[in-house]
Amino acid sequence: MKQQFKRVMTILAVMVCSAGAKAQEKDLLDLVDDGKTPNTMVTNAFKSIRIINGHSMEFLAPGTMDFRILHRFGQMNQGTKNLFGLDQASMRLGLDFGVTKKLQLGIGRSTFKKELDGYIKYAPLRQSTGDHAFPVTIALIGGATINTLPFADPTRTNYFSSRVAYYVQTIIGRKLSDRISLQLTPTMVHHNLVPLANQPNDVYAVGFGGRIKASQRVAFTWDYFYNINGLEKGVNYNPLSVGVDIETGGHVFQLHFSNAAGMNERAFITETTNTWEKVDLRFGFNLSRIFQLKKAKSS
Amino acid sequence: MKQVLILIALFGCFTAAEAQNRFFTKTGKISFDATTSKSPENIDGINKNSTCVLDAQTGDIQFSVLMKGFEFDRALMMEHFNENYVESDKFPKTTFKGNIVNNSAINYTKDGSYPAKVKGKLSMHGETKEIETAGTITIKNGKVMVSATFPALLSDYKVGIPQLVADKVAKTAKITVDCTLDPLTK
Known part of the structure; x- marks a missing residue:
């Protein structure tokens, strides 16, 4: 009995000792x-x-509104006569809601x-990291545009339609690293009425866009759409825009050069009539200001 | 037989003591305030899912906070906090590993409020700094409430403030800790 007790004591002592030693080594947080x-959603890809011009894979935070002022000046190759296009300006005012x-x-x-123009943008899947990570963001966009100019020929029967x-778009985008994000954007634009019989009602295009961050607040961006059909030589071209994003506190300034004048999907994809070849470019800027409509913090 | 009983009793005591040795929470509140008199709005955020573990026997206390878990009034401030200031993708966690210097003066089995002096290492934004602060430990119904307020000089942790907003963001953030710890049975 005595011997047995001694043995149990020894085992116990060893156990206690080792447990004690373990507790000291161990990080408390590991416990x-x-x-x-x-899972964490990957944000700020753009x-x-x-x-x-085109939609990015990024979404507005819930409860915020983005007030966007877009400007496109005239063609730069018009020289001093038009102050390199700065005499003319075309614009778009927009409100976007998260x-x-x-x-x-x-x-x-x-x-x-x-x-x-108006659109709805929905992401069934967003890029995320964690135990159930997903590699890309997939976003679906459906939009419509309404031309409000007087009808070209008021004498014939004109219909509102x-x-x-319309346009439908799928964005497949990935933030590859802190600095680099890329996205592919298959798009279809449908015109209810086209001016000429040889022009297709449905135009298919693929967008390719991306950004490379230069610093915490400055990024280089580009945005290109390749028209699969509907391009007529010497009449319309694929829109290419290259620019710089500058973030200054509450604003994001996007300064860029583009051959597109239009600022909605229908206009810049199917109606870009200038070309990069002849420096037939426009300088433009987008100004974005985010407003918080609903408090985000639940205190 | 008597000896065996003593042994069992001893063993029982030991495990019981160990069970109450440690306290923890995963829903601790840690907030910061970097508002100055010139700030156009309050610059503050709160993390309601902070982890804290306290070893009552040794006085060791550790905190861990996910930077992306801070909530703000404005989504844009949250974005700027994560993207431009603390760089949450690169440095996702902030930790504090320290010790309650006057731990022997705290009776964890008796309800009451005890002043605590804490010393340790705060690691944030890839930088580790030794800090020392006074806080309060309150024992109530077997729970341990830890609270403290201390300043953190942002430049110590290489958190840069652009020239443009230099007078609108405080150089020192006031950090407030408010955690209620439950006994850890493990």
Whole structure:
């Protein structure tokens, strides 16, 4: 009995000792670490909800409104006569709303063709990191534009539907690193009415956009759409815009050069009549100001 | 037989003591305030999912906070905080690992409020600094409430403030800790 007790005591002593030693070595935080990494949504792939002209994979935070003022000046190759295009300007005013982390909608009006536009943007999947990470953001966009100019020929029977065009878009985008984000944007634009019989009602295009961050607050961006059909030689061209995003506190300034004059999907994809070849470019800027409509913090 | 009983009793005591040795929470509140008189709005955020573990026997206390878990009144401020100031993608966690210097003066089994002096290392934004602060430990119904307020000089942690907003963001953030710890049974 005595010997047995001694043995038990020894075992116990060893156990206690080792447990004590373990506790000292161990990080206290490790004790409550469940080893799980919660899924975190990857955000700030782009500084703004538009790369330059096209939608970006980024969404507005819920409860915020983005007031956007877009300016496109005239063609730079017009020389001093028009102060390199600065004498002329075309603009779009827009309001965009973040509804949820995956839902956003917006409206706008452009000088060009006095066109109204609106869209709904929804992301079934967003890029995330963690135990159930997803590599890309997939966003679906449906939009419409309404031309409000007087009808070209008031003598014939005109229908309201003739003013309307639609576009549908899928964004597949990935923030590759802190600095580099890329996205692919297959798009279809449908015109209810086209001016000429040889022009297709449905135009298919693929967008390719991206950004490279130069510093914490400055990024280089580009935005290109390749028209698969509907391009007529010498009449319309693929829109390419290159620019710089500058973030200054509450504003994001996007300064860029582009051959596109239009500022909604229908206009810049199917109606870009200038070309990079002849420096037939325009200087332009987008100004974005975010307003908080609903307090984000629940205190 | 008597000896075996003593042994069992001893063993029981030991495990019981160990069970109450440690306290923890995963829903602690840690907030910061970097508002100055020239700030156009309050610059503050709160993290309601902070982890804190306290070893009552040794006085060791540790905190861990996910930077992306800070909530703000304005979504844009949250974005700027994560993107431009603390760089949450690069440095996702802030930790504090320290010790209650006057731990022996705190009776964890008796309800009451005890002043605590804490010393340790705060690691944030890739920088680690030794800090020392006074706080309060309150024991109530077996729970431990930890509270403290201390300043953190942002330049100590290489958190840069652009020239443009230099007078609108405080150089020193006031950090407030408010955690209620439950006994850790493990």
